[in-house]
Amino acid sequence: MAKIFELIRKFFFSIPGKGFSSCILLLSSFFSIFSAVPAISTYVGESRTKGLYVLLIGAGLTFIIGGIPTGIVYVTIIFFSTVVLGELIRSKAGFGKVIVVSSLVIIGTYIAAFVVYSSIYSLNVMDLLVSKIKVGVDFMNINYPDIVKQTLMETGMSDKELVTSIAVKAPATIAVVIIIFVFINVLIAARLNEKLSSFMKFDNLMKTKISEHFVWPALVFGGLYLYTTTQYNTSVTLETVGLLLFKGVMMFYFLHGLMITYLITSLKIPQGFFRALLFSLIVVFAYLFVTALGFFDTWFDFRKYFNKKGEEQ
Numbered sequence: 140m141a142k143i144f145e146l147i148r149k150f151f152f153s154i155p156g157k158g159f160s161s162c163i164l165l166l167s168s169f170f171s172i173f174s175a176v177p178a179i180s181t182y183v184g185e186s187r188t189k190g191l192y193v194l195l196i197g198a199g200l201t202f203i204i205g206g207i208p209t210g211i212v213y214v215t216i217i218f219f220s221t222v223v224l225g226e227l228i229r230s231k232a233g234f235g236k237v238i239v240v241s242s243l244v245i246i247g248t249y250i251a252a253f254v255v256y257s258s259i260y261s262l263n264v265m266d267l268l269v270s271k272i273k274v275g276v277d278f279m280n281i282n283y284p285d286i287v288k289q290t291l292m293e294t295g296m297s298d299k300e301l302v303t304s305i306a307v308k309a310p311a312t313i314a315v316v317i318i319i320f321v322f323i324n325v326l327i328a329a330r331l332n333e334k335l336s337s338f339m340k341f342d343n344l345m346k347t348k349i350s351e352h353f354v355w356p357a358l359v360f361g362g363l364y365l366y367t368t369t370q371y372n373t374s375v376t377l378e379t380v381g382l383l384l385f386k387g388v389m390m391f392y393f394l395h396g397l398m399i400t401y402l403i404t405s406l407k408i409p410q411g412f413f414r415a416l417l418f419s420l421i422v423v424f425a426y427l428f429v430t431a432l433g434f435f436d437t438w439f440d441f442r443k444y445f446n447k448k449g450e451e452q
Contacts, residue, residue, distance in 0.1 A: 157177035158192070158193045161193065162174075175216075178218075190225060194218045198218060215249075224237065224324070228325075235349065235395075265379065268309060273302045276305070306375075306379070310380075315386055349392065354437055364385035389430055391433075395434075397429055
């Protein structure tokens, strides 16, 4: 039995095993947010070549097991994210720069791809987005009609208004998911690989800080979003863009606050299950508090009160 477990362990630490793990994590849905970890840790921790092998194996298995649509998702998200993150990390960029730049590059690429896709079919970007959302709502209406009916009753919306509302929020939601995806995969990969672990060193995290100048786009986008929610705005596209820009900027402050929270829990709670549990609860239930912590750190520099004795090894 011990030999079997050892063989399993060796397989999952091999290049084919990591590609298989990446594929299965993506297909699992629930754990898909961790699906880039095997590739990132290999791409940076070992070599570009081995990392690309992991990605190619993962992509091939995903096409075979999950079909063409899921395979395309693997290529456009996992493959691209790993290469962008890997090259930024290899360039010795700091933790904050890796997260911000890679997130912006990936989000920008997806927006560009969506614009190109809509232009090919001669559709307005917003109309295309609404049509895709309508397909999803129609699917829910057929298979889970009670959920849709309850949602319509609670919101007081018509079917068309519900589709439009989801379409307005969808780009911002996708952008937020991408930023969290990048953050979590770098965080987990850093904990698993020595060459990446410098990201999580106390001294490095103490130095990582969002530029004071970043507050200006936050205020401008916040003002734009508030305007789009008033009766003076009649453009659904402007409302969508305003929400996307505002939520995207505030998500970086959330991640900044999350980093400060990570430092606090590292200082006060020994490494283990309870620290992971507390950190997870904070992420889930204290979004506004953590975002405010990151935002006001621009002026108050909360980390100056930290003690180095809590340094992570």
